[in-house]
Amino acid sequence: QMMAKLQPAKAAAAAGFWQSGPVPQLVLFGWPDARAHVNEGDLTINNAGGMWLHRNADGTYQGLDKYSGMLPPVALTFWSLRVAVGLGLLMLAVACVTFLWTFRRGMDPAALPPWWQRVLCGMMFSGGIAVVAGWWVSIIGLQPFVVNGTITQSEVLGSVPSSTVLYGLAGYGLLYALLLAAFAGMLFHAARYGVVPVRKLSGGAP
Structure with a gap:
């Protein structure tokens, strides 16, 4: 609702709402x-999209037709939102199933079947x-826009x-690829050989 109020064009693009109306x-x-201002092959729920959109004073909901020539990349915005939400729900489901599975087996991760461990590995970058x-x-x-409805990107582009x-x-x-490779290597090493606990010696020295 905050996005619909402050950035209505983004909200309409994320919702795939083209024509203003009820x-x-x-x-x-x-x-x-x-080009056609329609959603091809869409799966919808009737009268359930109002909570995501900006509402005009006359009670109608603001669609992308109000921003002709100043539209964001609609398909990319639309699908990015669904990927983010879908992965969030999938991570929640996998976490709940994993917790219940290990809870019934004394919280021992080794009790997870190999195929579910592969599922967890597949979720590593989700x-x-x-x-x-x-x-x-x-x-x-x-x-x-850079500042919604006020300053466009073309106005602040530099001469670099x-x-x-x-x-x-x-x-x-390159930097993030190296960091990602190091992170993945650490995770696979910990999964294969376990994590060695660090014990403190007498006197408080590590």
């Missing part, structure tokens, strides 16, 4: 077509992907050469 459908899935997807909704859904931006992006990508 209480809209809640679009669960579909493919937003920015948190990071969900965070990135949520960040995409926040940043990409704001386009073409594109090659400099590319080198900087490549450097960041």
